[in-house]
Amino acid sequence: xxxxxxxxxxxGELAKTHNVYLGTSLADVAAxxxxxxxxxxxxxxxxxxxxxxxHRLEYGQTYYWRVDEVNxxxxxxIFKGKVWSFTVEPQGYPLAGGHxxxxxxxxxxxxxxxxxxxxxxxxxxxxxxxxxxxxxxxxGSGDTNPWIMFAFDxxxxxxxxxxxxx
Numbered sequence: 001x002x003x004x005x006x007x008x009x010x011x012g013e014l015a016k017t018h019n020v021y022l023g024t025s026l027a028d029v030a031a032x033x034x035x036x037x038x039x040x041x042x043x044x045x046x047x048x049x050x051x052x053x054x055h056r057l058e059y060g061q062t063y064y065w066r067v068d069e070v071n072x073x074x075x076x077x078i079f080k081g082k083v084w085s086f087t088v089e090p091q092g093y094p095l096a097g098g099h100x101x102x103x104x105x106x107x108x109x110x111x112x113x114x115x116x117x118x119x120x121x122x123x124x125x126x127x128x129x130x131x132x133x134x135x136x137x138x139x140g141s142g143d144t145n146p147w148i149m150f151a152f153d154x155x156x157x158x159x160x161x162x163x164x165x166x
Contacts, residue, residue, distance in 0.1 A: 003057045003088045008050040009067050012079070016072035017045045022053060022065045029064040030083050045070065059091040092159030099156070104148040106140030113137060114148050117163055 011018070021029045023040035032038040043051055057063060067081045102114035114137045116122070122135025129135070139146035148163075 001086045001088060003059060005057065005086070005088075006050050006052045007065060011049050012069045014071045015069035015079075016076075017047055017070045018049070019044050019068040019070060019078070020046065020051045020065070021068075022051070022063060024061060024063060026064045026083065026085070029066050032066075034068075034078070057088045059088055062087045095156060095158075099153045101151045101153075102137070102148060103151070104137060104139065105146050106143040108138040108140050109134075117148060118150070 097118040104114035122130030
C-alpha cells in the first residue's frame with residue numbers, strides 16, 4: 001500500500017466507537033488491549049471508521065492492525081477484531097533489463113559484454129552477485145580509459161542504480 005494510506009473498515013451494527021491498534025509486531029497488535037496498549041493502541045474510542053496514521057509509514061515495512069468494536073452503553077462491550085496486515089510499497093521498483101541498453105568501450109571476451117550488467121546474469125535470488133568472470137562485463141586488455149554507458153528506452157526517475165562488474 002502507499003505509505004500515506006488511510007485505514008478504513010465497516011462498523012458493526014451495534015458499534016458506538018472503535019479502538020485501533022497499529023504496529024510492526026504481530027504479537028503486540030494481537031495481544032494489546034485498552035488496559036494494556038503495548039505501544040500499539042493508536043486511537044481509542046473513536047467514532048470514525050477510518051484512521052490516518054499519525055506518521056508516514058516506512059517503505060517496505062509490514063504493519064499489523066486491528067480494530068476492536070465498542071458497543072454503546074449500557075453494555076459498552078468490547079469485541080476484539082481480527083488482526084490484518086499490509087506491506088508498504090518499496091522505495092523503488094526494479095527496472096527490467098529490457099528497458100536498458102548497455103554499451104561499453106570494449107570487452108575482454110564475447111561472453112563478458114556490457115549486457116551482463118543489465119541482464120541479471122550472476123544475480124542470485126538474494127541479490128548476491130556471482131564472482132564468475134563470465135557473469136560480468138570485463139573491459140578489453142589495453143583499454144586504458146574503459147567506460148560503460150546505459151541508455152533507457154524512455155525517461156525514468158531513478159532512486160538508485162547498482163552496478164556490478166569485474
